[in-house]
Amino acid sequence: MDLGDIRAAIVAPDPAAAAAARERIDQLTKPVGSLGRIEDLAVQLAAIAGGTPAHAYERRAILIGAGDHGVAADGVSAYPPEVTAQMVGGFLAGFAAISAFARTAHAPVFVANFGVREPLGTHPQLLDVNVGYGTANLAKRAAIKHADLGYVLAAGTAAFDEVRERAPFDVLALGEMGIGNTTSATAIVAAFTGKPVQNVVGRGTGIDDERLARKIAAIERALARCNDFTWDEIASEMGGYEIVALAGVILCAARARIPVVLDGFIVAAAALIAGAIAPAALGYCIAAHRSHEPGHAVALEALGLRPLLDLELRLGEGSGAALALPLIESAARMIREMKTFAEAGVATSDQETATV
């Protein structure tokens, strides 16, 4: 992945298309502003599409980036690292939460093995883009060698291209799986925002006080190694493979002018990396939900994104992103399928300037 090329190829969503969409939405047969966040979402979709979307985003896919984290050896999670591979097995077998939610959303689920510790075998929905068998322990040293960052980002490109070839999509939802990855994400969010770790850290899968103390200590050690807090320093020191690779996926989606639905805290950390590489990429990002994990709100604020849902989720896997997909279809259908007052022959408000 040539970062200069991709940075140059990513153009912010079209403000003229956004303004035209807003104008049309204000004339549809409903009080001005009465569909709230769905209207904002439709405006964003139109800006991304460069006009009224040509479809209702029914072609969609879910991509779960999976990777292991050396820091898991320090006991920062309630689950042992082999659970990463076991959960991936569940995604592929179709009995995980994301499997259930994906069936509601009529979206195929792909898993990109960006760096799982255990061998995963083969499966039609599994993408072998593995760049290593788990990162180094961020409590001790750089999780990813700095020289490898381009290679990890390129794994994201490969995954994006492969999903697009197998299941062409108009919107892509992202998720992740990796025991220990809230530790990595917390370090990333703290590093990008400058917020104290205490304000970002959470209990992830549900850890006790002792593990929480270990998690904080590991993050503090990684932060202490940072000097200039550039994206590449942060990505290298904190990892993980799936987070950095998902940043690559986000950049690809932005380059292709395809909206990308972010799941929770971990994917938000990936978006922070993508946004640091190419700020315009964030215009293609839709925050599906606000996670129960406290650092997610910090990350969303830094990203300048407002989440659509607030369902106290803290699972990951893309579960929140999958739940948001029907909202995207509804927003597109609103602007595509509703008529204006004039088109419909419905009497308009008798107030020129309705308070909205």
Add this chain to the structure above:
Amino acid sequence: MDLGDIRAAIVAPDPAAAAAARERIDQLTKPVGSLGRIEDLAVQLAAIAGGTPAHAYERRAILIGAGDHGVAADGVSAYPPEVTAQMVGGFLAGFAAISAFARTAHAPVFVANFGVREPLGTHPQLLDVNVGYGTANLAKRAAIKHADLGYVLAAGTAAFDEVRERAPFDVLALGEMGIGNTTSATAIVAAFTGKPVQNVVGRGTGIDDERLARKIAAIERALARCNDFTWDEIASEMGGYEIVALAGVILCAARARIPVVLDGFIVAAAALIAGAIAPAALGYCIAAHRSHEPGHAVALEALGLRPLLDLELRLGEGSGAALALPLIESAARMIREMKTFAEAGVATSDQETATV
């Protein structure tokens, strides 16, 4: 509708089924509690079903109750009363917001003409259960004659039965249309909760200060006529036909042990009436969203319901209820289709008592 009979026939959702559902959900391959509100929703669905739901609520329908309000003559809305019939025309023609959202939700839309002022003609999706051509002006006198309340509730029963016959459903989403009906709903919510009108009233379709003052004055006059604030006094004084009839629909759904998805402020007012008639009926209600209309939060609190979505909607039509339908499917799929750690052979948390 014999109210004694229906009250006796409505049994609260099954607490043993709820407890069994919670126990199973806690063993699924995810950290305990990590699907937040979706877990709560699945527990409610299981309690309603009396066990794990036998389906994923893919058979669904949307029922929009429509009616006109005499108080509209006082200029309490930004739109003239003929817009009720015009909007109903849009619902049936398929170019309204609810039409677009219903296509996403794969749900047919039915409109029950409970009391629209204008003639509506015939249409396969239009139910003729009209009990009058708009209510009386609640600012001056009882909106509905007390003796007619049973007749209006029975119109709700007729609509429920007709939709169920035409499009058998496992979940029913409710919406409404009626110029002036936020005035009626505000009066109902203020009457049931005892809250000052100022704390409940909003700008509905988007009215200016002058109309808002007229709206408040009308509501205050209706409230001043109430003596004992029983459900029947409130329903009679405040109306409207669609609100009281939708209360009848909610009672029917509860009697049939079918979950019913409430849209916004107006449907919440209907639920307050239903709950006053048969408190157990509220166990079958799912609050789709928190509307931008300020009185909705007041009503939801009185109903003891937590909304799923908060998208700053204030349109009505069932738009928010339609957006929530996929969440119900996802919750049902979670409990039906996910495996437990034991079933899946995934390592469990190494903490006996994970902090959640």
